[in-house]
Amino acid sequence: MNDALTPHLSRVTFADDVVIDLPPMVEGDRAQAVRDLEAGNYFAPRHAGAGPFVLILGVRDGRLLFDIRDEAMQPVTLIGLALGPLRRLIKDYVMLLDSYAVAVQDGREARIQAIDMGRRGLHNEGAALVAERLRNKVDLDLDTARRLFTLITVLHHRVAGYSG
Template sequence: MAEQRLLRVVLPDESPLPNPYAEADRSQAVADLLAGNIFDPVGLPEGPYALHLEVRDGRLVLDIRDRSDAPLRIIALALGPFRRLIKDYHMVVASHEQAVTEGGSEARIQAIDMGRRGLHNEGAELLAERLGGRIRVDFETARRLFTLVCALHQRI
């Protein structure tokens, strides 16, 4: 039986992100994504797949490859619809990091984290919608991919 999932995720540059918190977020998203995901590109041979993910010319580029890294399809999504969410997500993550490092109250940290989860959910829904008809993903896969989109956007 086919495995309609990601076997590997390749990001364009493995250099560290601007801060350890962002780096940990990216690393955890990749680890969680590879531990369990549903990634089912419409019309492609059976998986599993490798995904080369990058931001190029204002677009999110999903370069889907087979297990031996042979190219299968490239999908490019405009980042415009994601810009507000990405900006808000980075602001909330920065607020969370500041609250944790400055010893903020547990209630404040939890409130910020709830806001982050809300933005994460909204980003996942938008990503799944934008991939609709091209790649079927489950909600958790979309959430983790959105985290990586935000991490990639930090490099711009």
């Protein structure tokens, strides 16, 4: 649970508030990541006060945008990160999610476990990269970085125009 005095995100959303036609597994991951972030996180933008903060994630002109606002929706800071360094990890992670879905559908328990182990490893690598890219801009914990990486992969589905 978030302490009112600890810098944290009170709400997380996407820039246009619409995520449509996502595969059920991706939608489930998105919903769970948002719930987990809103239940507990450590997110402290540098030079921005104690928060709590609202995070609006988006992509514009090939850049990942972290639009950080106060709870009254007043702008706090806007952080843009190039997507290039994340693309390989996102692509690999999405490919593993697709493989996982097929293995679940086929009921192949050993394959599900193997894919899930690889998925967790790749997820940790993505979280570490997100934390590194935000290092001089936002202090955050590993769990928060992991959940943000999940949401970044959801943005990939939106930007790529996934239609289910």
